[in-house]
Amino acid sequence: MFIKLLAFSIFISVNIYAEKISYNGYRLIRITPTTENHIQLLDSWEDNPNFDVWNRIKTVGEIVDVVLSPSAFEKYEPLFKLANLKYTILNENIQNILDAEESSMRRNAQNRNIVGKYSRYPEIVNFINNIVFDNPDIASSYSAGNAKTYENRELKVLVLKTSTSVKSVWLDCGIHAREWVSVATCVYFIDRLIKDFRNGDQMATNLLGYYEFHILPIVNPDGYEYSHSTSRLWRKNRRPNSGSSCVGTDLNRNYGYQWMVAGASNNPCSDTFAGPSADSEVETKAVEKAINDKLGNWDAFITIHSYGNFWMVPWGWGKPQIPDYNDLYAISKIGADALKSVYGTKYSIGSPANLLYAAAGGSFDWTYGIAKIKYSIALELRPGQGEADYTFGFVLPEDRVPSVGEETYIGLKTMIDAIRNLK
Structure with a gap:
């Protein structure tokens, strides 16, 4: 196992920096x-x-x-x-900040531990496989939807549970390719939850004693790899569009609930192209199948994006308030307050349509509206407006990853435990 991992790490360190599209002068x-x-x-x-x-x-x-x-x-x-x-x-x-990001990643490339880093898809799959190998009592994995993406990648889901776990929590990251800190945060969450559980942390013990966690670190592996290898600011997946030279669908506009009602495009060249039809994409169908396979057992669905420091509840598609808004706001505030206690990072709470903009076809609208998962939550991680890092946007320096991971882990862990305590 160690020899394979070492060889793999050397391969990644040599090949991680393929020639990229230049953003010089952007x-x-x-x-x-x-x-x-x-x-x-x-x-x-x-x-x-x-x-x-x-x-x-x-x-x-x-x-x-x-x-x-x-x-x-x-x-x-x-x-x-x-x-x-x-x-x-x-x-x-902006090529300057991309160069700085790449330079920091080069310095860390020889470090085989991917926690706290912007890691590639094969490294994260290997990370999941190693966790399953090292923790057979609590860890397993599966391929969401038993499907492969257009570029033949699987959507690898890690499951963490104990013999007493009765309900389920879903956590996913990386639905938009360029949001690297999202993916890194899912990796951090996995690592920290296991360590806390092994060290006897009471909250982690309680959580794994009641919940099985399904964690998908990269919803959009094709787009994510393309953002590493070729175009840093790529957002969509990589499936070609019939009748167009433009590639990709915005997976967070593709879910089949209020599809194309607002904030989505029918132009295949747009970054918010919603796809040729609702639920058209392999990635969308795979996540929906994973949710439907345990329908009625989910206590929470959490999807992580960047950036802006927002803790969001449905709806994304429009401004009407959901019936459970007060309950979701209260539980979100518990999480946001816990997150703030770590480094003082402030999050705004509310629905995307009211905090930001209306955007239909999002995953957490589908899980709330169709799968009936009451606690459907979306986070937009750092940087937030007014922070020193705000102009980095999607290109948050890699050395911020551990801090973002830690505060997000504490916030989510506290929120999920509050949901558990409602039982």
């Missing part, structure tokens, strides 16, 4: 819409593949961060001026 700009016409204009541009919105378009007075290539900046700058749409340049060349 600017990160901050736009401040001051009229409804500005919002409509931004909405009309959002589908354009050369207008990469990092934090979505909300309402008048709310900032919108956008990445533009040199040619795109030449195109849009006159339009900004014509519309009197104010903007500032936050970063003249």
